[in-house]
Amino acid sequence: MLMTNLEIVPGNRIVKHLGLVQGSSVRAKHIGRDMMAGLKNIFGGELKGYTELLHESREEAIQRMKAQAEAIGANAILNIRFSTSSVAQGAAELFAYGTAVVLE
Amino acid sequence: MSDLVILLILLATGYTFGQLAERRHYRSIIKREQMLRDLPVIATKFPPMYKTPPRSFLVTGSVVISVDYFKRFIAALRNLIGGRVTSYESLIDRARREAILRMKEQAVQMGGKMIFNVKLETASISKGAKDRIGSVEVLAYGTALADKQPGHT
Numbered sequence: 001m002l003m004t005n006l007e008i009v010p011g012n013r014i015v016k017h018l019g020l021v022q023g024s025s026v027r028a029k030h031i032g033r034d035m036m037a038g039l040k041n042i043f044g045g046e047l048k049g050y051t052e053l054l055h056e057s058r059e060e061a062i063q064r065m066k067a068q069a070e071a072i073g074a075n076a077i078l079n080i081r082f083s084t085s086s087v088a089q090g091a092a093e094l095f096a097y098g099t100a101v102v103l104e
Numbered sequence: 105m106s107d108l109v110i111l112l113i114l115l116a117t118g119y120t121f122g123q124l125a126e127r128r129h130y131r132s133i134i135k136r137e138q139m140l141r142d143l144p145v146i147a148t149k150f151p152p153m154y155k156t157p158p159r160s161f162l163v164t165g166s167v168v169i170s171v172d173y174f175k176r177f178i179a180a181l182r183n184l185i186g187g188r189v190t191s192y193e194s195l196i197d198r199a200r201r202e203a204i205l206r207m208k209e210q211a212v213q214m215g216g217k218m219i220f221n222v223k224l225e226t227a228s229i230s231k232g233a234k235d236r237i238g239s240v241e242v243l244a245y246g247t248a249l250a251d252k253q254p255g256h257t
Contacts, residue, residue, distance in 0.1 A: 002160065002161070003161065003162045004160045004162055004247040005162060005221050005223065005245060005246060005247050006149060006150075006151065006220055006221050006247045007149060008150070009157075009160060010151050010157045010158060010160065010249070011156075011157020011158070037170065037239070040170050041170055041172075041173065041176075041239075042117060042118050042121075042172065042173045043117065043118065043121040043122060043125065043172055043173075044118065044122035044126065044170055044171050044172030044173075044175065045121075045125040045169065045170065045172075046167060046169050046170075046202075047169065047170050047239055050168035050239070050241065051166060051167055051168045054227055054241055054243065058164065058243070062162075080162060080245075082223075082225055082243055082245060083225070084225070084227040084243075092227075094227070
């Protein structure tokens with residue numbers, strides 16, 4: 001599966017457009033991480049637990065988007081975008097979407 | 105009285121460790137930026153046309169950084185009189201540069217030669233607790249182009 005956030009793939013022709021595919025993942029941080037973040041708040045610096053959380057939920061959103069694209073027979077996803085929204089207190093949604101296409 | 109002592113201790117530790125952490129972080133950012141200078145990061149959507157089409161793949165980099173207690177205190181004071189909140193400016197600058205660096209590092213690892221269509225997104229994992237956390241989350245992503253043979257750098 002080729003994934004890119006360009007609108008074209010250099011050197012490849014698009015045979016068929018299959019429309020929008022999307023994947024999302026809602027994650028909450030657990031209390032241990034919260035407490036560590038609270039400590040880090042005094043000292044400043046990177047919150048590694050949250051960086052990891054952000055990374056994990058982004059990976060999961062990408063995987064879900066990929067699964068959806070595979071299910072409709074695409075072999076590439078173009079013009080991928082990421083977006084975040086907070087659905088509830090302390091939980092956040094990471095959302096990935098793109099256009100599924102069939103490349104030559 | 106004891107509250108005041110605790111506040112002063114928090115401010116002092118925040119100032120000391122925060123300044124140390126920030127200086128160390130800036131040194132590491134500048135060093136890595138020097139190392140990765142050869143990898144162009146371009147915001148345009150359309151890559152140049154090639155005779156032999158390159159491989160392209162998505163690269164991402166993300167970071168969550170928090171300010172220290174002292175800086176947040178200063179920012180709260182600044183809120184009263186208005187103006188530039190310099191303590192948050194350096195925080196966001198560090199976060200963006202770090203996210204871009206991590207994206208570049210991933211691209212280099214996978215043999216990328218340049219990165220196109222770079223987007224920066226300020227994410228919000230800890231939005232619910234924003235007032236308490238005082239942190240910023242940045243996600244940088246783009247498409248890396250590489251030579252056709254995988255693993256070739």
